Amino acid sequence: MTAPLLEIRGLRARVGENEILRGIDLVVRPGEVHAIMGPNGSGKSTLAGALAGRPDIEVTAGSVRYEGQDLLALAPELRAREGIFLAFQYPVEIPGVTNLYFLKSALNAIRRHRGQEELDAIEFLTLVRERTKLVEMDEKMMSRAINEGFSGGEKKRNEVLQMAVLEPRLAILDETDSGLDIDALRIVSGGVNALRSPERAMLVITHYQRLLDYIVPDQVHVLAAGRIVRSGSKDLALELEEKGYGWLEEAARAS
């Protein structure tokens, strides 16, 4: 078996006074797609944020190793440059900064970190042009300010486009399906699937089984009250669809 890309052990974290993650264990290997499911408030987004280094999340115990190094010791930008990408549930707007400029700055920061040459304007445009097709995004959106005036679906497509350009090793998709209609869901999932590769792993966080019809996971984990209470194959998602989360939450409380 290949060495783990991500190894989470006993991770506990809180936001303000509230302990949200109460001991997470998870191992992800290159090439794998893991789905994280669970009811609202179970800690899914906090887990994603803790991995990416969101400043308001305080890790109180446990460890996270990423490619063998201590992930929690790294500043958020270093985690990103090391290949961790978070597709935000609510992508922010930054007025006056174009998508194109933003993405070029990001890509070149990552390339510098890897000791690669920065891309010039033409090389970058060629790359972006090619990748926008992946998410069926109008190129014109690249010259608009980041997410400003974008519809919900456009924001999510933009996230996947950024992922396609930045080519992370570990992509975390935080409820990328929320707020998408069926066409947008198909397009976004298509983009994500095109990026699946033996080197790349993905954590797909979702509330609904629906997404997993499009992005088929290798493993499904159910998060309840800050712990993984069940792990299984993709069939687990179907079981959840049928039975809901209630029975697992009860089990979590009992433990």
Add this chain to the structure above:
Amino acid sequence: MPSSADTLEQLTQRDYEWGFVTDIESDSVPPGLDEDVIRLISKKKNEPDWLLDWRLEAYRRWLTMPEPAWSTVRHAPIDYQAIVYYSAPKTGAQPKSLEEVDPELLRTYEKLGIPLAEQKRLAGVAVDAVFDSVSVATTFKSELEKHGILFCSFSEAVQSHPELVRQYLGSVVPQGDNKHAALNSAVFTDGSFAYVPKGVRCPMELSTYFRINAANTGQFERTLIIADEGSYVSYLEGCTAPKRDENQLHAAVVELVALERAEIKYSTVQNWYPGDAEGRGGIYNFVTKRGKCAGRRSKISWTQVETGSAITWKYPSCILQGDESVGEFYSVALTANRQQADTGTKMIHIGKNTRSTIVSKGIAAGHGRQAYRGLVKINKGATGARNHSQCDSLLLGDKCQADTFPYLEVKNPSAVVEHEATTSKIGEDQLFYCRQRGISAEDAVSMIVNGFCKQVLRELPMEFAVEAQKLLGLSLEGSVG
């Protein structure tokens, strides 16, 4: 991990790289102000009697005027008797050409990125270099003369074109306009003068670079730009000063006159020494700038990027006298550490169908304080006048402050006046979004700030826009913990 508030705090600490002192002997008058000092300045400049009388009249008015107390800026009382009112590099006779200019001065400007020497000059930009109280060099003068354009130091204009100076001096900013303008009228030492004749489109940017060097010296320059019928000119000014522990006063007056169908575009990148993190030292930048759209369909456009000075007090304004004339004000003001700024504009609509646009972007960081103060006045006769104002403030951290004071006086019912204002914080979420994409916190703040200012920066001439962007980034640079 540091919180974003801490990060922002550190990011707003700044290093001032223009703070060096040029070691040059200067010819200065002793500190203090009375009629004799004014007579001395006038005599040094070999001025005609009418100008001396004008100065003395201003001085007498100044004595009776109170300090403006209506703004938000706070400072200890200024000791006017401790200021040196005239300081010039000791170079003997007025240099006739660049070859005669002290090499130390040329080196100073080169260090500031304003090479004056023929072979290194900025392409397409004519520069008047003002050092303390005097203009030391003006480039491209003869080139401009071919088009009939006069561009020289104010002192020189008094000698060579006294009729123009006499006609327009004080015609836009009267001697007694306010205390600082009165002081300037009494003691102004130099500055730039430009006249663009009828129908001429000035083929290059005109610019003045102001440098304060000597200690305890005030800089009181006066700029007068006249655009005759159907002409166009774009003028830029930049400014820096050494780091010193005491405050230095810079009280300038700028007057613009645009005749029929003439257009003046006036851009400022103000980078005076802002003082240190505790608020020691820095320039008091008390400036009166006003333009008169005297003729029909004339236009005056002010663009300013204010990143320096301990205190900035300035309101570049437009008097829209000609029918269908246009006034514009685009401003970015950044206050970090203990800097204060009270800035804005006045748009006085007198002529029919006059239009004005105000876009003000304020950025406050550290303990910085700032206020936008703007007056839109529509006179009775200004039928069909229109104004649109937009004032946005961006706060970095939670110890800074930004206020907006819009004043409206509308005396003509046909006027359309719109005002929009927003205040936002650089959100933790914006910063995190950028960092999650691999962009450092410093670059992220710089990017967000530049994005916020974009509407204004794009009004600047190209070279200046790049400079201004860098400056905004630099002003917020610091170590990230």
